[in-house]
Amino acid sequence: MTATTTIDIVVNGDRRAVPADATLLELLHLLELDPRTVVVEHNRTIVRRPDLERARIAPGDVIELVHFVGGG
């Protein structure tokens, strides 16, 4: 048994269990991602960096974390 309850969400196409009631900022910390280096899309809506700590994750949420890569 774990001390905290978890919920299932989808991050970048993969199902993932995260602590219930986590914020997007906490998710980034959990994934060891620097919020300054990624853009977060939460259920198809872009969440600006200052709002990450207020946006709470709910079961079934779909989250995309993107950045710039090489391209032409």
Add this chain to the structure above:
Amino acid sequence: MSQDTPFTIGGRTFQSRLMVGTGKYRDNDEMVRAIEASGAEIVTVAVRRVTLDRAEREGILYHLDPKRYFLLANTAGCYSADEAIRYARLAREAGFNEFVKLEVIGDQETLLPDVAGLLEATRVLVREGFKVLAYTNEDLITALRLEEAGATAVMPLASPIGSGLGLLNPLGIRIIKRRLGVPVVVDAGVGTASDACITMEQGVDGILMNTALAAARDPVGMAHAMRLAVAAGRAAYLAGRMPRREVAVPSSPAEGMLD
């Protein structure tokens, strides 16, 4: 010598008329050296998912200083207007500028643009304040419609993306350049320096290339060659070429020959 005007696009002025991509290089160090050798100031990047595996999550910005280069995000890989709009919004949020190289691809084999989707996405993004550089084909009517829709620049292809076939339709490109007020930047298909030179000789404002550098045996050497070729083609365009003739005209005097 004919004095060149500055290359201005969307209110920004650049010294170099060569723009380069950042894809497909063997390694980041070679990419950085090639971009330096090209003299390019505008550098394209793509938007993709972050790898959640910590070992390989470095983004391109780890290697490219956004203060030194003007980063132009693309919507490569998008097959509908909606998808391209979504990528453009994410790119803007990544936070460098409101410019986007808009690609709406219509076919996997040729990567030719879906011009209906392109026009639709251009209208939406222009309304949202984006400066749209639209990747299109050599069709004049599409280019005119893109300009009407508020595109900042129109980017007709020389030949299909990554093909290295060079400029297949010089007349089509010249007609687009003659008829449009916004900058015309040829995007895709240039294979080697002569292709770049011939493209610039058509009078276009600039060229964007990626594979020609990344897939050269020596990308840094090719980047140097492209820098010279773009400058040479531009200078030749400004100087105005001699008329073509189907008969020879002697260069030496016909008079004064011995009996």
